[in-house]
Amino acid sequence: MFRKRISHSLALLLFTMPVVIAVRSSAQGTNLTPVGSFDSHGDVGTVLHSGSTTYDPGTKTYTLAGSGENMWFATDAFQFAWKKVSGDTSIAADITFVGLGGNPHRKAVLIFRQTLDPDSPYVDVALHGVGMTALQYRDRKGERTYDIEIDPPAPARLHLEKHGDAFILYLARGEGPLEPAGASIHVPISGTYYVGIGVCAHDANVVERAVFSNVALTTNIAPSTPTKLVSTLETVAIDSTDRRIVYVAPGHFEAPNWARDGKTLLFNREGHIERLPIAGGKPEVIETGFATRCNNDHGISPDGKLLAISDESQGDHRSRVYILPIEGGTPRRITPNSPSYWHGWSPDGKTLAFVGERNQDFDIYAISATGGEESRLTTAKGLDDGPEYSPDGKYIYFNSERTGSMQLWRMHPDGSEQEPITSDEFNNWFPHISPDGKWMVYLTYEQGVSGHPANKQVMLRLMSLSDMKVTVLAKLFGGQGTINVPSWSPDSLHLAFVSYQLVSDQTLPSK
Numbered sequence: 001m002f003r004k005r006i007s008h009s010l011a012l013l014l015f016t017m018p019v020v021i022a023v024r025s026s027a028q029g030t031n032l033t034p035v036g037s038f039d040s041h042g043d044v045g046t047v048l049h050s051g052s053t054t055y056d057p058g059t060k061t062y063t064l065a066g067s068g069e070n071m072w073f074a075t076d077a078f079q080f081a082w083k084k085v086s087g088d089t090s091i092a093a094d095i096t097f098v099g100l101g102g103n104p105h106r107k108a109v110l111i112f113r114q115t116l117d118p119d120s121p122y123v124d125v126a127l128h129g130v131g132m133t134a135l136q137y138r139d140r141k142g143e144r145t146y147d148i149e150i151d152p153p154a155p156a157r158l159h160l161e162k163h164g165d166a167f168i169l170y171l172a173r174g175e176g177p178l179e180p181a182g183a184s185i186h187v188p189i190s191g192t193y194y195v196g197i198g199v200c201a202h203d204a205n206v207v208e209r210a211v212f213s214n215v216a217l218t219t220n221i222a223p224s225t226p227t228k229l230v231s232t233l234e235t236v237a238i239d240s241t242d243r244r245i246v247y248v249a250p251g252h253f254e255a256p257n258w259a260r261d262g263k264t265l266l267f268n269r270e271g272h273i274e275r276l277p278i279a280g281g282k283p284e285v286i287e288t289g290f291a292t293r294c295n296n297d298h299g300i301s302p303d304g305k306l307l308a309i310s311d312e313s314q315g316d317h318r319s320r321v322y323i324l325p326i327e328g329g330t331p332r333r334i335t336p337n338s339p340s341y342w343h344g345w346s347p348d349g350k351t352l353a354f355v356g357e358r359n360q361d362f363d364i365y366a367i368s369a370t371g372g373e374e375s376r377l378t379t380a381k382g383l384d385d386g387p388e389y390s391p392d393g394k395y396i397y398f399n400s401e402r403t404g405s406m407q408l409w410r411m412h413p414d415g416s417e418q419e420p421i422t423s424d425e426f427n428n429w430f431p432h433i434s435p436d437g438k439w440m441v442y443l444t445y446e447q448g449v450s451g452h453p454a455n456k457q458v459m460l461r462l463m464s465l466s467d468m469k470v471t472v473l474a475k476l477f478g479g480q481g482t483i484n485v486p487s488w489s490p491d492s493l494h495l496a497f498v499s500y501q502l503v504s505d506q507t508l509p510s511k
Contacts, residue, residue: 004051005135006225012369013239014239016234023261025182028140035053035054035055035062035081036055036057036060036062036081036121036215037083037215038053038081038082038083038196038197038217039082039083039084039215039458040081040082040116041053041064041079041080041082041187041196042079042080042116043066043067043068043077043079043080043082043254044076044077044078044079044089044116044118044198045068045075045076045077045078045118046077046118047066047067047068047077047078047079047204048067048204048205049063049067049205049206049207049392050067051067051068051078051079051199051207051392052064052065052079053065053079056059056406058125059213060213060214060215061211061212061213061215062081062212062213062215063098063209063210063211063212064079064081064108064196064197064198064199064209064210064212065079065199065207065208065209066078066079066198066199066200066201066207066208066209067079067201067203067204067205067206067207067208067301068200068201068202068204069202069203069204070144070200070202071107071109071136071145071198071200072126072136073145073197074119074138074142074143074144074145075118075119076118076119076120076122076200077118077200077204077259078109078198078199078200079198079199079200080111080113080116080194080196080197080198081196081197081198082113082116082194082195082196083195083196083217083219084192084193084194085192085193085194085195085219085390086191086192087111087219087220088161088162088163088164088218088220088221089161089162089195089218089219089220089221089222090159090160090161090162090216090217090221090438091110091112091128091160091195091197091215091216091217091218092157092159092160092170092178092197092214092215092216092219093110093157093158093197093212093213093214093215093216094156094157094158094212094213094214094276095108095127095210095211095212095213096159096210096211096213097127097129097208097209097210098208098209098210098211099209099213102129102201102202102203102206102208103129103201103202103203103206103208104128104129105130105202106128106129106199106200106202106203106208107126107127107128107129107198107199107200108126108127108160108197108199108210108212108233109124109125109126109127109136109160109197109198109199109200110124110125110160110196110197111123111124111194111195111197111198112124112160112162112167112189112193112194112195113189113193113195113196114141114189114190114193114194115193115194116214118139118143119138119141119142120141121138121139121141121143121187121189122136122137122138122186122187122189123135123136123137123139123155123160123162123167123187123189124136124137124198125158125160125169126147127154127158127210127336128439129202129208130152131152132147132149132150132151132152132154132156133149133150133154133155133158133171133181134147134148134150134449135147135148135150135167135169135181135183135185136182137167137185137187138187138405139185139187139188139441139475140256145473146241146242146243147242147243148181148183148185148234148243148244148245149243149244149245150171150181150182150244150245151244151280153173153246153447154176154329154449155171155172155173155302156172156173156174156176157171157172157178157214157272158170158171158448159171159172159178159216161224162189162195163221163223163224165186165187165188165189165190166184166186167185167186167187168180168184168185168224168501168503169181169183171183173247175325178228180230180233180248180250180501181245181248182230182232182234182245182248182499183232183245184477184499185475185476186457186475186502191224191282192335194285195217197212197215197261199413200314204224208322210429212405216393217404219496224501224503224504225504226365226502226504227503227504227505228250228504228505229250229251229252229500229501229502230248230249230250230251230436230501230502230503230504231248231250231251231252231253231481231498231499231500232245232247232248232498232499232500232501232502233245233246233247233248233253233265233267233276233403233496233497234246234492234496234497234498234499235255235278235489235494235495235496235497236460236473236474236497237493238439238441238462238473238492238493238495239493241473241474245277245475246265246276246278246280246496247280247283251269251270251480252267252269252500253267253268253481253498254267254268254296254480254481254482254484254498255267255268255270255296255297255298255481255483255484255498256419256483256485256487256496256497256498257298257299257300257309257485257487257488257496258278258486258487258488258489258490258494258496259304259326260302260303260304260477261302261304261317261490262278262489262490262492263277263278263279263490264276264277264278264488265278265496266276266286266298266300266307267283267498268296270285270292271292271293271313272285272286272288272292272294273285273286273288273294273298273307274286280498286327286328287328287329287388288309288311288312288324288328288329288331289314289324289329289330289331290314290330290331291309291311291314291322291324291331292313293312293313293317294309294310294311295310295312295411296313296339296480296481296484296485297309297319297341297342297343297354297355297484297485298310298342298485299311299342299343299344299345299485299486300345300486301325301326301349301369302345302346302347302348302349303324303349305325305326306323306324306325306326306349307323307324307325308321308322308334308338308342308345308352308462309321309322309323309324309342310322310341310342310354311331311450312339314340315336318338318339319338319339319340319341320334320335320337320338320339320340321333321334321335321340321342321354321367322334322379323369332371332381333371333495334352334367334369334370334371335354335356335367335371336372336374337356337358337374338372339356339357340354340355340356340365340374341354341355341356342354342485343385343386343387343388343485344387344388344389345369345389345445346389346393346413347389347391347392348393349369349394349451350368351367351368351369351413352366352368352369352370353365353366353368353377353387353388353389353396354366354367354387355384355385355386355387356374358376361381362383362384362385363377363378363379363384364374364376364377364384364385364387364398364415365377374416376415377396377411377414377415377417378398378400378411378418380400380402380418381402382401382402383400383401383406384398384399384400384402385398385399385400385429385430386398386429386430386431386484388431388432388433389433390433390437391433391434391435391436391437392412392437393413394412394413395410395411395412395413396410396411396412396413397409397421397431397433397440398410398411398431398443399412399428399430399431401417401431403420403423405426405427405447406427406428406429406445406452407420407421407422407423407424407427407428408419408420408421408428408431408440408442410431421440421463421468422442422463425447426444426445426446426447427444427445427446427447427449428442428443428444428445428461429442429443429444429445429452430442430443430452430483430484430485432483432485432487432488433465433487433488434488434492435488435490435491435492435494436465437465438463438465438466439463439464439465439492439493440462440463441460441461441462441463441473441483441488441495442460442461442463442483443458443459443460443482443483444458444460444461444480445458445461452479452480452482453479453480454478454479454480454481454500455477455478455479455500455502456477456478456479457475457476457477458473458475458476458477458478458479458482459472459473459474459475459476460472460476460482460483460495460497461473473495474497476497476499477499477500477501477502478498478499478500481495481500482498482499483495483496483497483498489498
């Protein structure tokens with residue numbers, strides 16, 4: 001290394017500069033010298049260039065330099081400044097990258113980590129160099145990483161809370177207050193664990209730096225008393241399982257449909273159907289005339305020109321199925337009997353499949369898209385629900401509890417040859433077939449959950465219809481309203497759904 005003698009004047013200048021504490025240690029904690037509010041720091045995983053953490057007591061800022069190929073997949077490599085804690089904890093900071101270059105996905109994180117092993121379970125909020133923010137998590141040791149992405153601009157402040165195994169993200173934009181970001185996850189990090197700040201270059205050959213200011217680390221935080229519901233409209237890619245937040249709002253909305261042009265999502269809220277660009281923005285209400293009590297059973301015709309709704313505003317205030325132009329207009333009633341709940345449209349656009357309660361029994365029915373007499377397709381005792389046509393028109397998929405638990409079935413459109421598709425220990429609801437006919441996604445509740453209630457820990461599971469192999473697409477807090485109706489993108493690559501968070505209405509500190 002090139003060295004030279006420091007002049008007397010330079011030495012005097014350095015002596016009079018603000019004191020900066022720099023500590024280097026291994027991630028195994030062999031040197032536990034404190035640095036600011038943290039017990040120690042070090043590189044987690046394998047890095048080509050050692051990282052560092054410095055703390056300026058005058059400005060109360062931390063500057064972390066970190067290398068590392070990534071914090072992703074099954075192993076991580078990054079610089080980590082940590083405190084070993086137990087119980088419920090929160091951490092918040094303002095984060096700024098040093099320099100404009102570097103990999104667009106360099107990461108500066110607030111992180112909770114079970115151990116210092118590179119494949120440890122963890123949850124973090126990662127600010128990326130490109131301005132994207134993501135809630136990242138690995139829920140089991142050695143498993144892959146998942147994330148929930150929030151598009152730029154970068155927030156002014158990030159705040160991540162742990163309550164038991166629940167992690168809730170809050171963000172502040174500009175000078176605004178901290179607000180729920182719409183991203184939360186349950187990961188079993190328990191006992192003694194590590195919480196802190198970190199930097200990963202996303203490039204094994206370089207070192208990137210970020211400054212963390214106004215860092216607030218609070219241990220033993222008071223139990224959260226949920227008083228407010230937050231709804232989040234998300235999309236998930238079936239190949240990567242990456243999730244992206246499209247729209248977040250306090251209150252309750254549900255059941256997205258993906259428009260045939262791929263550019264718009266529909267959902268229901270407070271009795272109305274709303275339209276939202278897939279790129280995000282402000283939703284607008286679709287005019288539905290007298291139908292002002294629309295529920296979460298609605299969908300778009302195969303040609304994209306019509307909208308089927310299930311509305312409870314007329315007569316006995318029990319749900320009936322109506323059709324209106326996709327742009328909005330006066331609904332035309334299809335089902336004479338009630339209650340009736342739309343769920344499927346035949347590929348040729350001529351027939352609707354719906355669920356009807358008749359004589360205190362819920363069964364699946366079909367009816368012409370122009371109205372007329374309904375045709376009963378199922379007669380088994382127990383609830384039959386969620387009918388949806390396959391894209392080739394050969395089957396209607398549905399869920400039924402006729403065997404004692406809710407499982408997925410299919411039958412021919414005339415109701416013949418009813419056969420089970422799933423038979424496992426879970427309760428499975430609402431099968432939705434991808435437009436290319438290759439995949440089926442469905443909602444899964446744990447054992448012991450009756451019906452399809454809201455506010456439960458659920459999974460979206462993906463089945464390949466070629467070999468019936470099942471994988472987990474997403475884990476979330478939701479249920480009723482998450483994917484009640486078809487929500488595949490036209491290219492069969494993404495799915496839209498709604499997740500929910502129950503958060504405290506207390507005022508969060510902005511700094």
